[in-house]
Amino acid sequence: MTLPPFRNEPVLELRRAPQRQLLLDALGALERELPLRVPVWIGDERREGEELRSTDPGEPERAVALAAQAGDADVERAVALARAAAPPWAATPAGERAAALLRTAALLRERRARLAALAVRECAKPWAEADADVCEAIDFVEYYARGALALEQTPPELLQVPGERNALAYRARGVVAVIAPWNFPLAIPLGMTCAALATGNAVVLKPAEQAPGCALELVRALREGGVPGEVIALLPGAGEAGAALVRHRDGATVAFTGSVAVGLEILAAAAAVPKGGAHLKRVVAELGGKNCVIVDADADLDDAVPGIVRSAFDYAGQKCSAASRVLVHEAVADALLERLAGAVDVLVVGQADTFGTAVPPVIERAAQERVARYAQLASSTGRVPTSAGPVPADGWFCAPVVACDLPADSPVLHEEIFGPLLAVERVTGVDAACDRVDELSYALTGGLYCRNPHTVERVVRRSPVGNLYVNRPVTGAMVGRQPFGGNRLSGTGSKAGGPDYLLHFVEPQVVTENTIRHGLVI
């Protein structure tokens, strides 16, 4: 089986009115179906329920999905079924697994407008971001299907000497627990799931409790595409279900994207081998960030200002890659700050379903309160040059904020806020900026605006981050182009959408066969 080379799924050309209309129509159609009902879905068994409710962050009274909540018994059944179904799935040729995944990708493509609309409603992703999320989901499927095929068809070559035959092959690890976040409610759960499925593992998916509706659509597409139901269980639920899944004796791998706090718990829990357990569990974790953008004195502020604003405030800053600190050379600090504050003041805070909205509501009340606490801290211990105009009353809206003149030990500068708050600090130069970046325990993304090639080289050498962006925004990594993932506490160094990601889901096996019989090589 050979496939055409991977190419990124094109995002919609939303600068054209008919493409925008397509999305608005899809939203209208979707709304007639809401709320979606999301079952605990294990093999042939669907158990519906209403214990879990996802709502529109811009209109919290509106239910988007009503979901059953998985309990310990569900986790038990799901893992048992996955464990039984994993060996036949692993024995299925990679080409057949890839074919099922590519059919899934085709279904997602057909349903792209509906899926984007669902992300708009359930997670308040503005249209362009929601559409990009769908495209990234498709990209992951296409990319990993090809990657798994290549892994099977062309494993690395080993040295061969007369009389022996050496072969390296990658085998599926077994049951993979996928624990997904809400901020990329389609791309991230599907990416982790497809990496596991493509390489022959069975998946138990525990989506974010804020986004069960999106997860249901993904699992439907996988099953309709031909992935056996036995290898893709859906367990909507809260943190406890995820924790039970992580601790389960028969899980081999945990793929997690989320906060550092939960990530560290997972790493600790996964390290303990339960009685009778047969795996040293592997954890693939993509965690948080405290992402800094360095602006040198020679930066083109015409580019830097819009780039930083996008990086920090698109989707209300709710991306692990989002910029949250700017370290600017003192020579241009005043100019940058003035323009940045002015640019933030004109950002449209509004509903995700309205084209032009830059800052939608944050995901839930707790997030709104958290952002408000940091904003309060910033204005009481520093200076806030943005005007923080009024925001819609209903919904979890936060005014976008730029803060400066904060004390060096301010939590605003060191903790992940995950909201529309950007701190600006004045530095004497890029080396001082690099020192501050180096003090952080996070190392996910970083940005640099600078036009001196020697300085760029120096900053590249000194940057601990997993993804460094030069003279462009720090968000928007593309599958195959910017394999994404952080270092230090930001992640286990796996790169989603990159050439070595699948290696985390397999274990290598080397077979050496003696080919000498009676002194002859046969």
Add this chain to the structure above:
Amino acid sequence: MEAGTRQAGAELAAALPHGPRGPLRALDDRAMEFAAQDAELRAALFRFVDVVPACRSLDDLARHLTGFLDDVEQPPPSIAVAMRMGDSRAGRAALGAAAAAGVRRMAHRFIVGETPRAAHGVLRGLWEQGVASSVDLLGEATVTAAEADRYAARCAAALDDLAELYAPLPPRPLLERDAAGPTPRVNLSVKVSALTPLLRPDAPELGTRDAAVRLRGLLRRARELGAHLHIDMESFDSREAVSALVLELLGEPEFRDGPSAGVVLQAYLRESPELLEQILAWTTSVERSTPLTVRLVKGAYWDHEVVEARQHGWTPPVFEVKAQSDRNFEALTGALLEARPRLRIAIASHNLRSVAHAIAINRALGGAPQDVEFQVLRGLGDDLQRALAGTGHRVRTYCPVGDLVAGMAYLVRRLLENTSNESFLAEQAAGVPLDELLAAP
């Protein structure tokens, strides 16, 4: 039409200034000679020009220059000298000063002055040679409301200033009247992207609404002064917003009797024929006492459009083969000239063939010379401007005004455009025979 085009082309060619002065003389000769030699050098030069205004000292300038030149694998001897100068502080000061002077010299050939007042001498000189102007205020990108307000205020002040400049100048009948009536002396080009920080490709109404407030103010001022306001077209991302804004405002009853105003049609856009249809439909749906002017251009954002489309996996909105743009330009020229007197037409091209073709069509349709305007860019179209003015055509020169910081993006774009191998000016400078230059695209 071919015969008419060749004849008009030959007339123009004969009127082009002769001798060693070619159109690329406008660029710094030494720099362009290097740039033509090799792509790496060209990239280094552009990156340097781009960063000049952001450099804080001569030392800083020299460090940037040597940084860029490091990437050039086989530097010509003069570059090697520059690199050696970069090794010492004194050397860097000298190198920085020389480089800064070079860039300033280049900039001054394209930019007529730091302010409209500083440009008076040039603008008056043009008028005296029988050449009208359209002044364009260069500026940094508009990212805040305050910047949009400042740009609008600069535009309003420029209108006042230009009115004062042009009022006492002697009459130039060819430039001041056409079949549709009198045409203003004062002509200002404005950019919608500078009038609002809210241009969003997926929400054109956002930018339109915000820019409308400032543009209405400028339209009123232009009407009071009897000036012409031309709204430039920019990249495709803002196309819908700009079209909607201009047609909406000019259709408002308040502006029925003026000012004179214009829009731009970019022939490199695949959908430009449909855009022209929209404009024509608009002219029949609104009542205005002065016809809308349409400036026909090839389009200046070709690289941007193609790269952006490629990065997103889209079909570029522009023709990818230059000859397609050229053919479309000619087709649109015909359609536009036939749409008079509902529209006024300005043909903005440095391509001798495109210009000659427009002259031929105008003649064939029985138009007088003043019934079609030709527009050129200051610094690049100087020779064509002289030839057109010298042969009795109506010509207007687009004159950017602004400081070095603001002007650098404009300068880099002009440099890129005109060092590409496909550029008409480059072909002309390379001595391509007239017959080939005038061949149908």
